[in-house]
Amino acid sequence: MSFQKRILVVVPTTNGPLRLRALKPRPGLPASAAFADGDYRPLPWSGDYARLAIPGGPLSRLTGADLPPHELRLSGSFDAGRSWEAPICLAHGLAAQGHGLAAEPAQADLILWATGAVDLDLAVIPGDYALLDKIERSRPLFAEARQAVLAVLLPDGPERAEAEAAIRALGRAHPPLILPSSSVSAALRALALPADSAAAPPAARFRRSMFPVGAAALACVTLAGAYGIARLPSSASQDLPVKDGTGTLATAAKTDPAEAQPKPSLPPVKVEELRAPPGSSCRRVAFGADPPERRAVALEAEGRLAATRLSSDLCGLAIRAEAADASLEIGPELRGASLPPVRLSDRAQAYFLKEAGRQNLVYAVQVIPRAGPPGARLVHALTR
Incomplete structure (x- = not known):
């Protein structure tokens, strides 16, 4: 040892x-x-x-x-x-x-x-x-x-x-x-x-700890494959078409593996990055001299958005509830790092980052509908 x-x-x-x-x-x-x-x-x-x-x-x-x-x-x-x-x-x-x-x-x-x-x-x-x-x-x-x-x-x-x-x-x-x-x-x-x-190197060490399970799974797959080969019909019957009860040729349903994967449900809020266009700056964008480029932030998993990189052209975030009568609860981490929010023409709230607030942070946003319980919290990280 x-x-x-x-x-x-x-x-x-x-x-x-x-x-x-x-x-x-x-x-x-x-x-x-x-x-x-x-x-x-x-x-x-x-x-x-x-x-x-x-x-x-x-x-x-x-x-x-x-x-x-x-x-x-x-x-x-x-x-x-x-x-x-x-x-x-x-x-x-x-x-x-x-x-x-x-x-x-x-x-x-x-x-x-x-x-x-x-x-x-x-x-x-x-x-x-x-x-x-x-x-x-x-x-x-x-x-x-x-x-x-x-x-x-x-x-x-x-x-x-x-x-x-x-x-x-x-x-x-x-x-x-x-x-x-x-x-x-x-x-x-x-x-x-x-x-x-x-x-052992870290990745190899953890792979090694999984080897007995993987070996057992491989053995099961091998046995199942051998059993399936033994049950295959002879070559004389392989090309015969299959008909259903009405005499119509039946087609086998094919499943796309990607379609079988569960997809996270769409959140009731839209978050976009506000970035300075080429040749401009976040100062010009924040003062309205140039319109920002708006890039939607993808949903990475249930309750979590893909992380946003704090590159020099990131000016802030635009956040909007999909329902017109809903309000938003924004985490103090983003509010503290941003100027007071500005309402955009599409009802989104623009949070322009302060110069001193361009630090790694994680905040949560939650939709508060006019009637009914609050929506699930959505977590978003800004990282360098």
């Missing part, structure tokens, strides 16, 4: 992400304790970590054995909060499986970014964990290891959908792994890292 440092565990905070530098048994300690780099004094929440790791405590049930005292060392410190619990529990679970930890992004095949408090059974507690703020502050760290697989645990809460859209819009080399947020155990099962493949 290889113990190369491959997994970087990130503890996001509203002051920036912290990196798990070390997690190792320390028999000389009276109890498990948490420290910051370069400091011998336990962190303020170290007592909570000791209770989490106490013999017979939550972590012992996760790992299947009582833990000896451990030294937990982070790249920095914070004073309060419980959102460190989920990533640290996941780190203990991975260590119990024999996986090593990376101290720096450049060493990592996989970055584990998780936040959230846990209960006695290590279920992740829903809440407001400032997910969007933590993601934004983690972008430089993500950029240091673009080739690493990114696994993310996002607890349920008010920013859960927007945060997932922001993670998916990062544009990494490998699609992010969105882990189940119900419990630490469920997240560990979803990771399913084979302990003997720590040195």
